[in-house]
């Protein structure tokens with residue numbers, strides 16, 4: 001696949017979007033500055049663009065009458081988002097400090113930093129957004145880990161990583177922006193045999209029939225295209241990625257959404273997630289697969 005090249009200054013050339021849709025997504029994430037993401041990231045400097053899992057810790061949250069309640073609520077939502085990334089990392093298999101991992105659709109880089117902190121390995125993040133890549137690289141410099149954690153503006157369907165060079169890779173809520181067959185083919189190409197691929201994603205449930213009105217609302221809100229569970233499993237099977245774990249995280253993410261819906265940081269999409277998880281039309285899923 002060839003990409004248009006956009007000169008920025010005398011020394012850097014960054015690839016442009018592969019198509020007009022990717023240009024829209026790059027613009028979307030370059031402009032994104034929602035308080036629900038920045039204020040949660042400010043809690044400890046790990047900036048996520050994904051959702052949370054786990055039970056609410058009511059003891060540390062306290063009650064709405066507490067003058068510190070809103071601050072505690074933000075800390076609690078952030079704790080649940082980091083817990084989600086920990087569960088993703090749990091499924092990457094044995095990783096050593098010599099390994100390189102790929103964070104496909106890395107956002108502001110929170111999961112990349114956590115992976116390096118856990119394994120001591122290198123992490124290469126790719127995002128369509130230059131704002132996000134610059135943000136992630138600045139955070140890595142501030143943390144003194146820029147020799148190991150690096151983000152670049154790059155289409156995850158067409159990466160510069162050598163065939164078979166990557167020990168593990170993931171998509172944390174970023175696979176709904178791309179064709180799944182193209183995506184799995186690219187992970188399969190750069191992963192070494194025996195390597196691991198993990199995705200955490202929202203997907204529509206074939207048992208429901210077709211995407212519900214709530215799923216359509218989520219697509220419109222984020223300009224994404226949510227795939228079905230069946231499409232994930234088929235695209236993996238067609239690309240030498242054999243699932244070794246399929247974990248339904250739907251029940252585990254509902255407390256996060258119900259808590260978030262009561263906060264001052266609501267964005268208006270909370271009802272669609274809560275209702276679609278409850279009516280069974282939408283699922284929050286982790287799929288881990290071995291590259292065979």
Ligand SMILES: C[S@@+](CC[C@H](N)C(=O)[O-])C[C@H]1O[C@@H](n2cnc3c(N)ncnc32)[C@H](O)[C@@H]1O
Nearest residue numbers: 048049050105106107127128155156172174177
């Ligand atoms: C919802 S955010 C998830 C960010 C991150 N994975 C996290 O957990 O915080 C979606 C990300 O996917 C990226 N993305 C979407 N399509 C992409 C593509 N074709 N190539 C690279 N990144 C892409 C966006 O730039 C954005 O960073």
Ligand SMILES: CC(C)=CCC/C(C)=C/COP(=O)(O)OP(=O)(O)O
Nearest residue numbers: 034036048049050173201202222267
């Ligand atoms: C599970 C699905 C379907 C996810 C769609 C991708 C997405 C936008 C994730 C969260 O990003 P964010 O953290 O920037 O969103 P928000 O501002 O709502 O917290």
Ligand SMILES: [Mg+2]
Nearest residue numbers: 036037049050
């Ligand atoms: Mg968020």
